[in-house]
Structure formats: C-alpha cells, structure tokens
Amino acid sequence: MEITRKDLIDFKERKFPKTICFNPIGVIHSEFKSLKGIPIQSSMSESKGSIEIFPKYSDGLEDLDGFSHIHCIYFFDMVKLPVPLQSKPFLFDKNVGVFSMRTPFRPNPIGLSILELLEIKDNMLYVNNLDILDKTPVLDIKPYVPQFDNRETNKIGWLTGSIRDKVS
Amino acid sequence: MEITRKDLIDFKERKFPKTICFNPIGVIHSEFKSLKGIPIQSSMSESKGSIEIFPKYSDGLEDLDGFSHIHCIYFFDMVKLPVPLQSKPFLFDKNVGVFSMRTPFRPNPIGLSILELLEIKDNMLYVNNLDILDKTPVLDIKPYVPQFDNRETNKIGWLTGSIRDKVS
Numbered sequence: 001m002e003i004t005r006k007d008l009i010d011f012k013e014r015k016f017p018k019t020i021c022f023n024p025i026g027v028i029h030s031e032f033k034s035l036k037g038i039p040i041q042s043s044m045s046e047s048k049g050s051i052e053i054f055p056k057y058s059d060g061l062e063d064l065d066g067f068s069h070i071h072c073i074y075f076f077d078m079v080k081l082p083v084p085l086q087s088k089p090f091l092f093d094k095n096v097g098v099f100s101m102r103t104p105f106r107p108n109p110i111g112l113s114i115l116e117l118l119e120i121k122d123n124m125l126y127v128n129n130l131d132i133l134d135k136t137p138v139l140d141i142k143p144y145v146p147q148f149d150n151r152e153t154n155k156i157g158w159l160t161g162s163i164r165d166k167v168s
Numbered sequence: 169m170e171i172t173r174k175d176l177i178d179f180k181e182r183k184f185p186k187t188i189c190f191n192p193i194g195v196i197h198s199e200f201k202s203l204k205g206i207p208i209q210s211s212m213s214e215s216k217g218s219i220e221i222f223p224k225y226s227d228g229l230e231d232l233d234g235f236s237h238i239h240c241i242y243f244f245d246m247v248k249l250p251v252p253l254q255s256k257p258f259l260f261d262k263n264v265g266v267f268s269m270r271t272p273f274r275p276n277p278i279g280l281s282i283l284e285l286l287e288i289k290d291n292m293l294y295v296n297n298l299d300i301l302d303k304t305p306v307l308d309i310k311p312y313v314p315q316f317d318n319r320e321t322n323k324i325g326w327l328t329g330s331i332r333d334k335v336s
C-alpha cells in the first residue's frame with residue numbers, strides 16, 4: 001500500500017498538542033515479576049523472554065525476522081507522577097538531571113531497550129537482553145540498524161569511568 | 169532527592185492500560201518547515217537546529233552537557249491514524265511490516281533520533297543531525313551511551329545492500 005498525502009493532517013489544522021495518547025501494541029513477558037534484580041541496561045542482561053504483539057497488529061511484524069536486534073519502546077507503568085527532575089542515579093553519588101540519565105522516573109515514563117531478536121512465531125517475539133518488568137505495556141517496535149544507530153563517542157558525562165568499557 | 173518505593177504505584181493497583189497519555193516536554197526547531205527534503209535518518213543529516221525544553225522541565229537538563237549525543241523521542245503529530253500495517257519503505261520496492269521499518273506512519277507515531285548535542289544554553293539544546301519536522305512535540309530526551317546502545321550486527325533484513333556501509 002502506497003502512503004500518500006491523505007495520510008497526513010493538513011498543515012493548517014496543525015496545533016501543538018497538550019496531551020498525546022497512545023494505545024499499547026503489546027506486552028512484555030519477562031522473568032522480572034518484581035522490581036528486584038532487574039538489570040539496569042539491556043546491554044548488561046542475558047535474560048530471555050518474549051514480547052506479545054496484540055493480534056490486531058500482527059501484520060506489522062512482516063519481515064522483522066530478518067533483523068537481529070530491535071528497539072523496544074515501552075511505558076514504565078509503575079511510575080507515580082510527578083517525578084523529581086533531579087535525583088541520584090544508580091551508578092553515581094550525586095544528583096543529576098532526569099534527562100541526563102536513563103531512570104524510569106521521568107516526566108514521560110518512556111523506556112527504550114535494544115533487544116536481540118531470537119525468533120518470531122505468529123505474534124510472539126522471542127528476545128534476549130531483557131531489562132524490563134513483566135507485564136509492561138509496549139508502545140512501539142523498530143528495527144535496530146547499526147548504520148543508523150551506532151555512534152562512536154567517548155563523551156559520556158557523569159558516566160565516565162563508572163561503566164565497564166564494553167558490555168554486550 | 170532519593171527515589172523511594174512511594175514513587176511507585178502499588179502492585180495490587182497495577183492494571184494494564186488501554187490508553188497511555190503524555191505531555192510534551194519540549195518542541196523541535198528545525199529548518200524543515202514542510203515534509204519535503206527531510207533526511208530519512210539522523211545519521212544521514214548534517215542539519216543543525218534546536219530543541220526547546222519547556223521551562224518547567226529545565227532542571228532536568230543538569231549534567232546533560234557532558235554527553236556528546238542524545239536520544240530524542242518525539243511524536244509524529246502530522247500522521248493521521250489508523251495507518252496501514254504494511255507499506256513500501258523508501259529504500260525498497262515491496263511492502264514490509266510497519267515494525268520492520270522506521271516510517272513515521274506507525275500505530276503509535278513515535279519517533280526516535282540520535283542527535284549530536286552541540287551546546288546547551290538555559291533550556292535550549294543546540295543539536296546536529298536533525299531529521300525532524302519543525303514544531304514537532306518532544307516526549308523525552310535520554311543520554312546516548314555507546315556502551316549501552318551500540319550493537320554489532322550485519323543482520324539488517326530487507327535493508328541489506330540498500331544502505332551505505334557507514335553513514336555517520
């Protein structure tokens with residue numbers, strides 16, 4: 001199906017939204033049934049599990065099995081808002097701004113994990129590297145493409161010296 | 169400020185959400201005033217611009233200037249829903265599933281771009297590599313950390329052979 005202009009709103013109707021709402025497209029099945037022991041990053045996890053994509057979205061999975069990794073975007077549904085804008089991250093001993101860390105406790109509690117995609121069966125994605133609580137609502141899946149997504153940099157702010165050089 | 173258990177909802181109250189709503193934390197200022205000529209990936213763009221973080225969230229930017237790159241998560245507000253679950257991507261000549269491509273036309277129109285962070289002045293982030301329409305609502309900013317975010321893989325599905333080897 002070709003996407004055409006009619007799939008866009010009219011520029012004249014464009015208004016900056018106060019609220020933006022989404023419907024979950026799926027749900028995480030992981031071994032992490034409580035908040036204890038969840039790895040702090042997917043790159044540090046060897047935990048396997050699955051992402052159930054709701055059947056009405058199954059057709060959107062076509063060709064995804066050709067990719068070894070995915071971006072999983074999800075909702076930290078356990079977070080109570082509002083959150084503090086600065087707090088002490090796990091790997092550091094002073095407060096930093098919420099946008100300079102990866103904490104779930106964010107003004108918009110959106111999570112981003114890069115997961116290895118092991119297999120797809122019907123509407124189930126079997127994945128590795130899970131760092132996500134069981135029953136977490138999933139918002140989007142995108143293919144991971146190193147040519148688009150890898151950046152070489154050593155400038156990692158307050159994290160300098162506090163993470164192992166290479167974890168993956 | 170230490171985050172404690174009271175910042176979480178009670179597990180007993182946890183219910184899978186039908187709808188998930190967010191408030192934008194900022195807005196994109198880019199040279200792309202219409203949909204023509206927007207680069208298809210941030211890794212292919214040298215366009216500079218800014219992200220205005222709304223003043224109420226400014227304190228969340230503390231220490232972000234130590235990072236050279238950021239993940240910017242935003243809302244494709246021009247997309248009219250529902251979208252087709254399969255369509256022809258820009259770099260290919262057959263239909264593929266929406267979750268195996270990076271099109272804005274997604275069930276939840278969430279965008280993800282990795283941007284170079286040039287400078288922060290007050291609540292303005294000056295950035296490079298913009299591939300985002302002007303006035304786009306921003307949902308979240310996270311630091312980019314290669315030790316967390318880089319994956320080595322050659323398995324890139326239908327994109328194999330259709331993108332330049334290294335673009336960054």
